[in-house]
Amino acid sequence: MMPPICEGLQQASRWGMISTKSNQRTPEIMIDRKHIGLELPPHTAKVEKGRLKFFAKATGQTDPIYTDEDAAIAAGYPSLPAPPTFLFCLDMEVPNPFEMLDRLGVELGKILHGEQTFTYHRTVCAGDKIIYRSRVADIFDKKDGALEFIIKETAVTDEDDRKVADLKSVIVVRNA
Amino acid sequence: MSPVIFESVSVGNTLPELVTKPISRTTLALYAGASGDHNPIHIDIDFARGHGMPDVFAHGMLSMAYLARLLTGWVPQDQIKTFHVRFAAITQLGERIRCTGEVIEKLERDGEQLVRLDIQASGKDGEVKLAGDALIVLP
Numbered sequence: 191m192m193p194p195i196c197e198g199l200q201q202a203s204r205w206g207m208i209s210t211k212s213n214q215r216t217p218e219i220m221i222d223r224k225h226i227g228l229e230l231p232p233h234t235a236k237v238e239k240g241r242l243k244f245f246a247k248a249t250g251q252t253d254p255i256y257t258d259e260d261a262a263i264a265a266g267y268p269s270l271p272a273p274p275t276f277l278f279c280l281d282m283e284v285p286n287p288f289e290m291l292d293r294l295g296v297e298l299g300k301i302l303h304g305e306q307t308f309t310y311h312r313t314v315c316a317g318d319k320i321i322y323r324s325r326v327a328d329i330f331d332k333k334d335g336a337l338e339f340i341i342k343e344t345a346v347t348d349e350d351d352r353k354v355a356d357l358k359s360v361i362v363v364r365n366a
Numbered sequence: 367m368s369p370v371i372f373e374s375v376s377v378g379n380t381l382p383e384l385v386t387k388p389i390s391r392t393t394l395a396l397y398a399g400a401s402g403d404h405n406p407i408h409i410d411i412d413f414a415r416g417h418g419m420p421d422v423f424a425h426g427m428l429s430m431a432y433l434a435r436l437l438t439g440w441v442p443q444d445q446i447k448t449f450h451v452r453f454a455a456i457t458q459l460g461e462r463i464r465c466t467g468e469v470i471e472k473l474e475r476d477g478e479q480l481v482r483l484d485i486q487a488s489g490k491d492g493e494v495k496l497a498g499d500a501l502i503v504l505p
Contacts, residue, residue, distance in 0.1 A: 248400035249431040250386055274434035274449055275427055282402040299417030303426040307450040313443055
């Protein structure tokens with residue numbers, strides 16, 4: 191069940207990002223629906239301590255378990271834990287993090303992040319290698335095509351093929 | 367932090383709130399580097415203007431990371447089962463993000479004791495930036 195998407199796009203509209211006129215759409219800038227089901231190449235990412243410390247700094251995290259390995263071990267983790275949203279970040283550790291958008295023909299400057307969901311199976315820690323498998327689960331539009339929505343689903347597993355987490359992103363494309 | 371126990375939690379309880387420093391260009395540059403999200407719309411004013419925006423604006427995932435801090439400040443991270451947000455409005459430079467959470471349901475499922483939280487990140491004048499929910503396992 192998904193709640194209503196992006197009610198707050200009025201904000202984007204106020205900023206002039208989205209035209210409120212909906213009759214200037216041309217069909218050729220719609221994303222080809224043949225891409226529904228598209229699977230992206232799986233990739234493996236390594237969770238690194240230095241990167242986790244940098245992420246803690248960038249997000250204002252001062253809890254020592256995220257920056258001090260001894261504190262993490264004392265809390266029962268094998269090393270620094272990757273914080274809850276960090277799994278989203280490592281999915282970008284590929285030569286072209288925007289490959290899906292490129293393959294769908296979507297321009298980077300036109301997207302907004304609509305929703306994000308994480309379902310966790312276990313906490314990932316520094317030293318873990320994790321595998322990302324993503325697919326385009328759905329593509330649909332609203333407001334006569336002025337807004338298109340891409341649903342990307344990603345399964346994250348560890349090297350022993352155990353489930354780590356499932357991610358779901360709703361990406362909004364501003365066409366008009 | 368003293369552990370949060372299922373029996374002692376009631377619907378309507380709120381989490382200790384978290385308020386960030388104002389978001390600056392430095393905040394966004396650091397987050398771009400640390401997160402690996404190098405989308406120039408968040409760090410390059412020329413690119414942002416070229417795409418109809420008056421200035422760069424914050425990554426939605428930065429505020430979701432702040433909400434994650436709200437959760438891990440309340441319970442150990444491995445007790446978080448699901449974490450979901452809808453990005454409702456853009457966060458502009460200079461805004462402070464206020465993260466709040468409230469217990470809206472207590473449930474038992476597959477032998478686990480769970481609480482559902484309503485979570486929110488808001489900015490200037492209380493404008494809701496992110497709204498969502500999380501499912502937390504409690505001992």
